[in-house]
Amino acid sequence: MKSLFFTALLVLGTGTLVAQPEINGGPVNVPADGIVDGVFIQEHIPTKRMIPYEFVREADVIWSKRVWQTIDMREKMNHPMYFPFDEYDAENNWVKNSSRWSLWTVLKTHILNGDIRVFSPDNPADYTIKDGDQLKYPIDPEPGMNFYTDSVYRDKLFYFFGNLGAQSTQPLSNIYGEDSTVTKMDESGNPYEDKVYPPRDTSWFKTIDVIQYRVKEDWFFDKERSVLDVRILAIAPVVYSKDEQGQIQGMKELFWLYFPHCRFVLNNYFVYNDKNDAQWMSFDDLFWKRRFTSVMYKESNVFDRKMEAYKTGVDALFEAEKVKEEIRTIEHDVWTF
Numbered sequence: 001m002k003s004l005f006f007t008a009l010l011v012l013g014t015g016t017l018v019a020q021p022e023i024n025g026g027p028v029n030v031p032a033d034g035i036v037d038g039v040f041i042q043e044h045i046p047t048k049r050m051i052p053y054e055f056v057r058e059a060d061v062i063w064s065k066r067v068w069q070t071i072d073m074r075e076k077m078n079h080p081m082y083f084p085f086d087e088y089d090a091e092n093n094w095v096k097n098s099s100r101w102s103l104w105t106v107l108k109t110h111i112l113n114g115d116i117r118v119f120s121p122d123n124p125a126d127y128t129i130k131d132g133d134q135l136k137y138p139i140d141p142e143p144g145m146n147f148y149t150d151s152v153y154r155d156k157l158f159y160f161f162g163n164l165g166a167q168s169t170q171p172l173s174n175i176y177g178e179d180s181t182v183t184k185m186d187e188s189g190n191p192y193e194d195k196v197y198p199p200r201d202t203s204w205f206k207t208i209d210v211i212q213y214r215v216k217e218d219w220f221f222d223k224e225r226s227v228l229d230v231r232i233l234a235i236a237p238v239v240y241s242k243d244e245q246g247q248i249q250g251m252k253e254l255f256w257l258y259f260p261h262c263r264f265v266l267n268n269y270f271v272y273n274d275k276n277d278a279q280w281m282s283f284d285d286l287f288w289k290r291r292f293t294s295v296m297y298k299e300s301n302v303f304d305r306k307m308e309a310y311k312t313g314v315d316a317l318f319e320a321e322k323v324k325e326e327i328r329t330i331e332h333d334v335w336t337f
Helices: 002-012 076-081 103-112 151-161 172-176 259-266 283-288 314-334
Strands: 061-072 162-164 181-185 191-195 202-204 210-222 227-242 248-253 256-258 295-299
Touching (some): 061 314, 076 283, 103 151, 103 259, 210 248, 210 314, 227 259, 227 314, 256 259, 295 314
Antiparallel strands (some): 061 210, 162 202, 181 191, 210 227, 227 248, 227 256
């Protein structure tokens, strides 16, 4: 088994943007031909099959509650999915860590490869409407293409993966002493001279920039299995929203992803375990076992409003804990005779 795995490792061991040992896209402990960085080859997580969800009938769900939660990367318990180890070099190439990847690195890699479908966080007809968590606005490449081969798709995704700096007010001739005029045509077909400005600086979002993840999930009681269960439906990375001077104006959701599709990717990537290096789980295991801490910011309600609309500060935290306690009480009351 190990010889077959090692052979596959040699064939598939190439990164997306940076050459490094990978299988199924993820890093493994074989840094070079004939070298194993450890006692054994870590093959379980990179090759394991995803465990499907238990089938649930509508008739068996006697109670359900939809909630939205924030997973803050600054919380110590959430650090295993954070790991801000990826960088961009001088040529703007994405350099990923050779042994461990963050959740952002995993998701971004497969989005660029076209393996995960991206949904816009904004309503295309009115960008002030933030209903992207309903997964109504997909952004798809041409069939069989991805970020690297579809220029139109690449232009659309750029808005979600990076920022353009401020445009220079000085044309090229004022900066480099070069010719800074170009002939263009107006709407009537008449030529005119226009100034050429230097290209704007591009800054790509790295792991350290993703400060939160927001998840939409359903809690429900399945009478067939007699369990209170939860399913994550969608996930969205969140970064700081900044102005052209770099001042923080708030937070913004980059995009939304359908979580059941992400599981096929997250299933084959290691998550660091600070208790035992021989028992690293996958990102899918981490979400399945709820090995993260989160704060609720919205529940299903008649006004479809967030808790911050009627509670602030500590009161909002108490409101979130109140909803969690109501969910626990539902499960407890089912078993009270």
